[in-house]
Amino acid sequence: MSSQTATIERVEKQDRELTYRQAIGEALAQEMARNPKIFIMGEDVRIFYGGGPFAVTQKERFLDKFGPERIRDTPISESAFIGAGVMAAVAGFHPVTELMFSDFFGVCMDQIANQGAKLRYMFGGQSKVPLTIRIAYGAGMSFGATHSQTLYSIFAHIPGIKVVAPSTPYDAKGLLTAALREENIVAFFEHKALYGTKGGIVPEEQYVIPLGKGDVKRAGKDATVVATGKMVHLALQAADQLEKDGISVEVIDPRSLVPLDKATILQSVKRTTRLVIVDEDHSRCGFSAEVAAIAADEAFGMLDAPIKRVTTYDVPLPYAKHLEEAVLPSVQRVTDAVRQTLPS
Amino acid sequence: MISLETIDIPREKLLDMYRRMQLIRRFEYTVKDLFARAVIIGALHLYAGEEAVAVGAISNLRPNDYVMSTHRGHGHLIARGADVNGMMAELYGKEDGLCKGKGGSMHMADMKLHVFAQPIVAGGMPLAVGAALASKMSRTDGVALAFFGDGASNQGSTHESMNLASIWKLPVVFICENNQYAESTAASYAVAGGSVAKRGMSYSIPSEAVDGMDVLAVYKAVSKAVGRARSGEGPSLLECITYRYEGHEEGDPWETYRTKQEVEEWKKRDPITNFGQYLVKTKIANEKDLESIRTDVEKAISNAISYAEKSPLTDMKEATKDVFTDSYN
Numbered sequence: 299m300s301s302q303t304a305t306i307e308r309v310e311k312q313d314r315e316l317t318y319r320q321a322i323g324e325a326l327a328q329e330m331a332r333n334p335k336i337f338i339m340g341e342d343v344r345i346f347y348g349g350g351p352f353a354v355t356q357k358e359r360f361l362d363k364f365g366p367e368r369i370r371d372t373p374i375s376e377s378a379f380i381g382a383g384v385m386a387a388v389a390g391f392h393p394v395t396e397l398m399f400s401d402f403f404g405v406c407m408d409q410i411a412n413q414g415a416k417l418r419y420m421f422g423g424q425s426k427v428p429l430t431i432r433i434a435y436g437a438g439m440s441f442g443a444t445h446s447q448t449l450y451s452i453f454a455h456i457p458g459i460k461v462v463a464p465s466t467p468y469d470a471k472g473l474l475t476a477a478l479r480e481e482n483i484v485a486f487f488e489h490k491a492l493y494g495t496k497g498g499i500v501p502e503e504q505y506v507i508p509l510g511k512g513d514v515k516r517a518g519k520d521a522t523v524v525a526t527g528k529m530v531h532l533a534l535q536a537a538d539q540l541e542k543d544g545i546s547v548e549v550i551d552p553r554s555l556v557p558l559d560k561a562t563i564l565q566s567v568k569r570t571t572r573l574v575i576v577d578e579d580h581s582r583c584g585f586s587a588e589v590a591a592i593a594a595d596e597a598f599g600m601l602d603a604p605i606k607r608v609t610t611y612d613v614p615l616p617y618a619k620h621l622e623e624a625v626l627p628s629v630q631r632v633t634d635a636v637r638q639t640l641p642s
Numbered sequence: 643m644i645s646l647e648t649i650d651i652p653r654e655k656l657l658d659m660y661r662r663m664q665l666i667r668r669f670e671y672t673v674k675d676l677f678a679r680a681v682i683i684g685a686l687h688l689y690a691g692e693e694a695v696a697v698g699a700i701s702n703l704r705p706n707d708y709v710m711s712t713h714r715g716h717g718h719l720i721a722r723g724a725d726v727n728g729m730m731a732e733l734y735g736k737e738d739g740l741c742k743g744k745g746g747s748m749h750m751a752d753m754k755l756h757v758f759a760q761p762i763v764a765g766g767m768p769l770a771v772g773a774a775l776a777s778k779m780s781r782t783d784g785v786a787l788a789f790f791g792d793g794a795s796n797q798g799s800t801h802e803s804m805n806l807a808s809i810w811k812l813p814v815v816f817i818c819e820n821n822q823y824a825e826s827t828a829a830s831y832a833v834a835g836g837s838v839a840k841r842g843m844s845y846s847i848p849s850e851a852v853d854g855m856d857v858l859a860v861y862k863a864v865s866k867a868v869g870r871a872r873s874g875e876g877p878s879l880l881e882c883i884t885y886r887y888e889g890h891e892e893g894d895p896w897e898t899y900r901t902k903q904e905v906e907e908w909k910k911r912d913p914i915t916n917f918g919q920y921l922v923k924t925k926i927a928n929e930k931d932l933e934s935i936r937t938d939v940e941k942a943i944s945n946a947i948s949y950a951e952k953s954p955l956t957d958m959k960e961a962t963k964d965v966f967t968d969s970y971n
Binding site for chain 2: 460
């Protein structure tokens with residue numbers, strides 16, 4: 299747990315440039331006010347760090363407003379409370395359960411992958427599971443091997459789970475609002491290193507960004523870079539650098555892995571004829587492999603270069619800063635990869 | 643059998659309980675035969691021998707209550723009133739199956755009746771807690787029954803669930819069906835302390851061991867536990883001592899981990915035979931009444947088979963439906 303997450307940020311009226319953390323909190327609070335069936339269950343969600351392990355569910359805005367019945371601190375029993383969330387969803391509620399670190403999937407994946415994801419299908423469509431699981435993920439804070447992973451590919455691999463990973467405060471608010479209106483289980487991945495970041499105005503009124511709709515974060519014509527979460531920012535920095543050399547890069551953020559906006563990716567690839575995927579997950583059997591396979595399958599004839607991937611190396615995340623940086627994607631690795639796809 | 647004088651159950655209900663126990667038994671031995679002839683495929687875990695637990699427990703419930711069942715789930719569904727036609731068609735993989743043939747024996751559900759099976763050992767425990775939480779937050783007096791085995795008593799999620807249900811005082815009744823074996827592993831070997839019921843103490847959950855071969859004893863104990871749950875007093879734990887007559891699953895070499903003699907000893911305490919004799923002895927029913935129930939049960943079973951045989955195979959398009967509520971998969 300990082301002390302830097304302890305700061306409670308307050309939203310000034312004029313300043314609608316919210317942080318990622320504030321945008322997520324706002325989406326939750328607004329939708330909870332609109333829908334009495336939504337309640338929050340997780341570890342330390344009431345008062346720790348001002349409310350929530352990453353200060354998203356601030357006390358004044360959540361516990362004080364909605365009360366302890368809808369803001370539920372749980373014991374450290376992810377299997378029990380996420381499973382309880384699955385069934386409370388089947389029984390008509392919309393629980394929001396928190397998985398403090400995506401690395402903790404191992405202690406509750408039965409309830410997510412075997413129960414939540416499958417009940418509807420295996421019962422022949424008899425039930426709905428409107429459950430949102432908020433999951434903090436990602437590296438860059440020296441939390442080491444078991445608190446730094448990007449494990450959304452594991453969730454995306456299981457049929458029956460929608461998987462979302464926003465990169466900006468604006469997207470985070472609109473996508474979480476969409477998730478909270480879903481009738482399906484949604485794993486909502488929040489990058490720990492993005493919580494304190496700003497970027498663009500976030501409207502105060504509610505809005506929905508439909509799941510499965512990618513966003514072109516930067517238009518370009520020479521190469522397509524598909525990136526998610528924090529990697530979008532890395533890709534944008536790389537695009538800035540490459541622009542100085544006259545290379546125009548298009549950056550696409552799919553925003554949700556499931557459903558995946560294949561059309562936006564493929565249209566871009568068909569235009570630029572070059573594809574680089576930047577993914578903080580490991581490369582082996584990861585999301586980057588999925589995007590590469592789709593492009594190879596559906597845009598093969600349009601590609602003028604091999605598809606390149608920039609991912610976290612297939613090793614556990616090390617603790618020491620310089621070692622952690624060494625295994626994670628970097629701006630340099632992205633620019634190198636883009637250059638490799640271009641004629642020399 | 644415990645004395646009926648200590649509990650108040652109307653005659654019609656007693657006869658219905660007898661009918662349900664018979665229906666479970668006949669259903670199980672019918673599907674055993676169909677499985678042997680490969681009419682039914684996959685994995686099949688039979689409930690024969692344990693009928694007193696499902697029927698004794700579930701006879702206490704109201705429509706808004708929930709039942710979380712296990713891989714050995716046919717008995718719980720029948721006790722809850724699920725349609726045996728739909729159940730049989732499900733095992734045949736047909737369109738009129740309860741789950742359109744997509745669940746099979748281990749994932750059978752009738753959500754209108756708030757009952758379903760899921761076969762991950764102890765996987766249903768957190769779900770029962772969730773059903774109970776939903777009842778409590780909805781201010782209904784609904785309760786959840788969580789059936790689990792002696793094997794599941796050693797799973798982490800069982801203990802997480804009991805702890806959570808206790809601190810939140812949720813209306814859930816944990817019902818352990820201690821049938822003496824987790825697959826081939828004896829409870830006497832695998833359950834530390836030798837008692838599942840004793841474990842409830844650690845969570846401040848009122849607990850009791852019950853004769854799981856006596857439908858009235860189970861009924862009475864569950865009635866008390868359900869009453870506690872409905873009045874907001876929180877969870878209970880009952881360990882029903884019972885026995886499964888068949889293997890863990892059809893085709894398992896059960897002679898390797900238990901003796902024929904042991905099985906025969908337990909069969910002398912058969913829950914259905916004993917209950918029938920008790921009903922006659924107490925003049926609640928005569929032999930003719932019971933015979934007529936058994937005839938009805940036979941008819942229901944043969945109807946279920948012809949229903950399943952006649953039902954069309956589920957449309958191939960169904961294979962990719964129901965992943966989500968929308969068409970994405």
